Amino acid sequence: MQIIDRQKVNEQINDLKKKYGDDRSALMPILQDLQEIYEYLPNVVMQETAHALGIHPVEVEGVASFYSFFRTKEKQGKYVIRLCRTISCDLAGKSNVARQLENELGVKFGETTKDGKFTLEYTNCLGMCDQGPALMINDRLFAKVDPEKASQIIADCRRDFLKSDFPKVVPSDVKKAGPILDHGLKPAEALKKALGMSRSDIINTIRESGLKGRGGAGFPTAVKWQLAGAAKGKNKYVVCNADEGEPGTFKDRMLLYEHTDILLDGMTIGAYAIGASKGFIYLRGEYLYMKKYLEEALKNRRSENLLGKNILGKDGFNFNIQIRMGAGAYVCGEETALIESLEGYRGEPRNRPPFPVDTGFQGNPTIVNNVETFIDAALIISKGAEWFNEHGTEKSKGMKIFSISGDCRHPGIYEFPFGIKVSELLKEVGGEDAKAVQIGGASGHCISRKDFNRTIAFEDIGSGGSIIVFGPDTDMLQVARNFLEFFVEESCGQCTPCRDGNPKLLEGVEMLENGRCSVAYLNELKKLGETIQNASKCGLGQSSPNAFLSIVDNFKPEILGRVPEAE
Amino acid sequence: MAKILIVDDDKDFVSAVSLVLKSNGFDVAIANSRQEGMEKFDEDNPDLVLLDVMMDEPDDGFVMAQSLKKKVKDIPILMLTSIGQVTGMDFDKDSEMVPVDDFEQKPIMPNILLEKINQLLGK
Numbered sequence: 001m002q003i004i005d006r007q008k009v010n011e012q013i014n015d016l017k018k019k020y021g022d023d024r025s026a027l028m029p030i031l032q033d034l035q036e037i038y039e040y041l042p043n044v045v046m047q048e049t050a051h052a053l054g055i056h057p058v059e060v061e062g063v064a065s066f067y068s069f070f071r072t073k074e075k076q077g078k079y080v081i082r083l084c085r086t087i088s089c090d091l092a093g094k095s096n097v098a099r100q101l102e103n104e105l106g107v108k109f110g111e112t113t114k115d116g117k118f119t120l121e122y123t124n125c126l127g128m129c130d131q132g133p134a135l136m137i138n139d140r141l142f143a144k145v146d147p148e149k150a151s152q153i154i155a156d157c158r159r160d161f162l163k164s165d166f167p168k169v170v171p172s173d174v175k176k177a178g179p180i181l182d183h184g185l186k187p188a189e190a191l192k193k194a195l196g197m198s199r200s201d202i203i204n205t206i207r208e209s210g211l212k213g214r215g216g217a218g219f220p221t222a223v224k225w226q227l228a229g230a231a232k233g234k235n236k237y238v239v240c241n242a243d244e245g246e247p248g249t250f251k252d253r254m255l256l257y258e259h260t261d262i263l264l265d266g267m268t269i270g271a272y273a274i275g276a277s278k279g280f281i282y283l284r285g286e287y288l289y290m291k292k293y294l295e296e297a298l299k300n301r302r303s304e305n306l307l308g309k310n311i312l313g314k315d316g317f318n319f320n321i322q323i324r325m326g327a328g329a330y331v332c333g334e335e336t337a338l339i340e341s342l343e344g345y346r347g348e349p350r351n352r353p354p355f356p357v358d359t360g361f362q363g364n365p366t367i368v369n370n371v372e373t374f375i376d377a378a379l380i381i382s383k384g385a386e387w388f389n390e391h392g393t394e395k396s397k398g399m400k401i402f403s404i405s406g407d408c409r410h411p412g413i414y415e416f417p418f419g420i421k422v423s424e425l426l427k428e429v430g431g432e433d434a435k436a437v438q439i440g441g442a443s444g445h446c447i448s449r450k451d452f453n454r455t456i457a458f459e460d461i462g463s464g465g466s467i468i469v470f471g472p473d474t475d476m477l478q479v480a481r482n483f484l485e486f487f488v489e490e491s492c493g494q495c496t497p498c499r500d501g502n503p504k505l506l507e508g509v510e511m512l513e514n515g516r517c518s519v520a521y522l523n524e525l526k527k528l529g530e531t532i533q534n535a536s537k538c539g540l541g542q543s544s545p546n547a548f549l550s551i552v553d554n555f556k557p558e559i560l561g562r563v564p565e566a567e
Numbered sequence: 568m569a570k571i572l573i574v575d576d577d578k579d580f581v582s583a584v585s586l587v588l589k590s591n592g593f594d595v596a597i598a599n600s601r602q603e604g605m606e607k608f609d610e611d612n613p614d615l616v617l618l619d620v621m622m623d624e625p626d627d628g629f630v631m632a633q634s635l636k637k638k639v640k641d642i643p644i645l646m647l648t649s650i651g652q653v654t655g656m657d658f659d660k661d662s663e664m665v666p667v668d669d670f671e672q673k674p675i676m677p678n679i680l681l682e683k684i685n686q687l688l689g690k
Contacts, residue, residue, distance in 0.1 A: 199663050200633045207630070226626040229664040232657045275664075358656040 004044050012037065013052045024053060025362070027344030031064060032325055039078075040071040053344075066346040066492075067327035068123070069285045077112045077119035079157045082136045082286075085122045086247040087438070087482045088129035088405040088468055093146065097133045098122075100147035104154045118157070124330060124486055126286050127250040129405035129468070130173055130412045139288040141170050172254035176428065178415035179391070180399045183379050187261035188306050190382035194269040195314045197381075199229060202273045206377055208385035210397030215241060215333070215370035216440060216464025217539065218396070221377060224367050227357040229274040231365035236276035238267050238319075239361065239368040241338060243284045245330040246441035247486060248466035251401040251413050252371040256283075256290055259375055260297045264321065266374030268311065269381055270367055271319040279321040280361075282338050285328045294323055330490040334538050335368040337492065348494045349538035372401055372465070393419035396457035400465060404429050406438075407471030422461075423452040431469040436476060436554065441466035442483045443543035446476070448554040476555040477562075480548050481509045487544040498541030501532040505548050515562040522560070526552060569688055570594040572613035574604035574631065575647070576622040580673070584617065587677045593684075601627040605634060613642075615687055618667065620648040620658075629665055636666040643687040647680075649673040 016033055020026035027049070034045050041064050050057040064070040083089075083098055102108060105118050112119040128134035131143035135150075142153060174181060194202055207222035228236060240263065244252040255263060267279050283291060298321055301307045309318045329347045331337045336350035339361050360366020369377075376398065380388045389397040396418035402425075405411045409430025416425060422439070426432050438446045439456060440463040447454065447461070454460050470479060484506040493499045508525040511517040517525075529545035536542045552559065571588055575581050576599050585595045596611040598604035600622055608616070616635060620628035632644050644667040650656050651672060660667055668687055671679070 204630070204633070220624065223624055223626045226629055226664070227656065230626070230629050230658050230661065232659045354656065 004038070004042055006044060006048060009034075009045055009048045010052070013049055017052060022053065024055060024344040025342060027053060027055075027060065027063060028067075028327065028341065029324065031060070031070060032327065035070060038075075040073070040075045046072070063344065063346055067285075067329050069327035074112060075116065078117050079137050080119045080121065082121050082123035082126070083109075084124070084126040084128065084132065084134045084136075085482075086125040086129065086132075086486070087442075087479060088248055089126075089132035089134055090478075090482055091406055091470075091474070092132035092144075094133040096147050097135070097145050097150050100150045101154070104151050118154075123286065123328065124490065125245060125247045125249070127244055127253045127284075128170065129248050129250050129403060131170070132405070136286065141289060143170055172250070172258070173412035174254065175404075175410055175412035176414040176416070178399050178417075179387070180376065180379065180401065181259075181415050183259075183262065183383075185262060185379065185382055188265060188304070188312070190262065190378040191265045191268050191306065192312060194265075194272060194381045195312055195317070199273050199275070202269060202381060203229065205385050206380055209376075209380045209388040210385075210392075211373065211376055211380060211388065212396065212458060213370055214372035214376065214400065214464065216246070216443075216462065218458040218462055221369065221373055224357055224369070225270060225273050227355070228276075228360075228365045228367045231358045233358075233365045235278070235362075235364045236271075236274050237361045237364055237366040238271045238274070238276045238279035238321075239335075239338065239342070239366060240267055240279070240281045240374055241333065241335065241368050241370050242281050242287070243326050243333045243338060244287075244371070245284055245333045246443065246464055246466050247483075248403060248405055248438065248441045248468040249464060250403045250405075251465050253287060253290070254413055255371050255375055255401070256287070257293065260294065261301075262375050262378050263371055264297065264301060264306070266369075266376075266378035267321060268306065268319055269378055270369065270374065272311075272314075272317055274365065274367055276365075276367075277318050277320070279319060280342060281321060281323045282326060282332070282342060283323055284326045284332075288325060291323055291325065298323070329492075330486075331492045331538070331540050334540055337538065338368060339366065346492070348492045349540070351537065370464070391417040393455070393457045393459065395459040400456075400463075402463075402465045402467055404467045404469070406467075406469035407431060407434065407474065408469040416456075418457045419455050421453055421455050422447065425456070425467065426452065426469065429467075429469065431471075433472055434469045435472045435474055436470040436479075436551075438466075438468040438470070438479070438547065439463050440546075441468075442486050443540065443546060446470075446479065446547050446550040446554065450554075476551050477509060477512055477559045480551045480559075481506070481513070483547040484509060484544075487540070491541065491544070492538075495535075495537045495541060497532045497535040498537075498544055501528055502544055504528060505532075505545060509548070512559050513562060514564050517560070519560070522552065568592050568594050569614040570596060570611060571615050571617060571684065572596045572598065572604065572607055572611060573617045574598045574601070574607075574622075574628075575617070575619035576600060577619065580619075584680070587680065588684075591681055601631045604631055608635065608638070615643045615645065615684060617684075618644055618646050620646065620650045625650075632665065632667050643668045645683055645687060646670045647673055647675060 016030045046060045050060040211221045212218040332347040337347040341347040598607040646667040
């Protein structure tokens with residue numbers, strides 16, 4: 001048993017308080033650093049953290065037990081292996097890799113080897129859907145892993161020698177670039193132009209462009225910025241939602257790495273427009289390997305006066321950005337859950353209203369935008385609203401970056417205009433023989449061939465950019481199972497329809513698999529799905545049954561009347 | 568007599584307010600959206616604008632106030648809204664983002680409304 005020196009813990013916490021602050025919002029980063037030191041969060045560490053921040057120890061344990069990247073029960077292994085179990089990695093052969101990892105280590109998923117060297121876990125979406133199966137060992141990513149490679153990686157770890165074909169930040173596969181990705185803009189070019197404009201002119205330019213949030217919900221960016229700009233409040237905040245957790249989405253990983261300066265320009269322009277002086281990048285825990293790189297970029301910008309006080313000589317415009325790490329909770333992609341997490345609470349979505357534009361981070365006006373939205377905003381300011389809205393449809397302006405994975409010949413990142421037909425998109429990616437396409441990730445809709453002439457746009461089928469192609473041999477019931485398992489795991493548990501409804505739907509999938517589901521019961525499950533959509537509190541709950549319902553509607557003959565293999 | 572442009576998508580509110588204004592001798596023009604409001608402003612050349620916030624878009628009133636002040640710098644704007652009660656949002660006058668001359672919560676008593684209007688018209 002490990003003996004922990006309480007005094008030493010306190011010294012460490014005091015140092016961390018100096019680094020992250022001494023209010024509740026410092027809780028997550030402090031716990032993350034302490035876990036790094038102790039390899040898990042022993043009770044004494046959580047208790048001392050609670051005392052240091054003036055909160056009850058139960059509060060700290062509540063937070064630590066909410067996020068899957070925190071360990072409170074036992075020490076994690078020296079190497080924590082997290083295998084992605086999202087549908088794209090599943091289609092690419094995740095099960096064989098999982099079996100081989102168990103064989104090599106002699107433990108099951110969720111367990112740690114007796115020598116304390118390896119912890120084996122599943123994780124949801126590492127953002128490597130076009131290069132699956134993917135796994136992560138500590139902060140290192142491995143893509144296109146097969147059973148043989150898995151065995152080799154384990155052998156390398158045993159020799160404490162992590163050999164990898166990939167650099168720390170795995171390159172992204174951009175298959176088709178357009179005006180957004182080929183912007184040709186120099187760092188700070190857009191920001192310099194913005195600082196010569198009035199705040200209202202910046203927002204009006206964004207309004208004229210018709211830019212809608214690229215995270216998936218499609219809320220007009222200018223409205224968000226205008227309301228936050230008009231809201232009363234001395235301290236306003238800009239938050240970049242880099243919690244790219246939607247299964248099948250990996251475009252933000254590329255944007256964060258390859259277009260960092262344009263993103264930071266976009267955030268700084270947003271801060272100037274609404275009058276904010278502080279910003280956060282909420283980076284998902286799975287992208288930890290990118291943190292150092294982003295910190296370096298922020299440091300460079302501070303030294304060039306692109307962040308800090310009186311930015312580029314603009315009197316009174318002070319703005320700085322901090323990176324905050326998520327800890328493995330999909331629900332934190334929902335903006336109010338993200339704010340709760342930033343404040344050091346469990347990532348449980350808030351009731352709305354009030355909205356973050358007025359009552360966001362610590363009760364202050366806050367804008368939360370997706371990575372791609374900030375990049376688009378910076379480009380619009382630099383190149384003009386017309387440059388942006390000459391593409392797209394009446395209600396969905398501009399180009400969109402898509403993450404395309406699954407059964408197609410050319411998975412990767414594509415830039416297409418909004419309004420593209422699903423059939424056109426499939427032709428481009430080499431997925432013409434697809435049986436179904438999941439649009440918008442796990443929370444999106446699964447459409448069959450009869451709908452391939454529909455368009456991807458907010459007025460038809462909206463999407464944050466995740467497209468998963470299912471080939472002719474895909475078992476659609478397995479797809480439904482994968483998505484429901486994901487939601488059962490990721491529901492924050494706060495409201496009943498989502499917490500209790502999704503396990504019931506998953507149970508229904510098991511009955512269908514065993515050929516024991518009547519049409520009458522299936523209809524009851526559909527009604528339950530609709531209740532979850534209507535009665536859940538946040539976007540996660542409301543959209544959680546979408547995939548199940550669309551698979552039941554589109555593939556009924558395939559999923560009914562199954563005969564189990566054993567019979 | 569002074570002409571007042573009411574821009575609000577709540578038709579009941581518009582009819583009640585126009586009744587009060589007309590019976591107190593004001594000329595009244597009415598618009599139910601930001602776009603219509605801008606057109607009426609050009610056509611009717613009002614002396615004061617009564618402006619709602621949330622119309623087709625939640626920020627239409629703010630956007631319109633900015634456009635009006637760009638056109639006619641000293642046009643008095645009285646912003647009337649229930650946005651605080653509906654959304655919990657808290658806004659105030661701000662020369663750049665909320666360039667209005669006064670800000671009142673709905674519902675408003677007729678005598679207070681008339682008092683504010685007269686005050687803004689310099690009477």
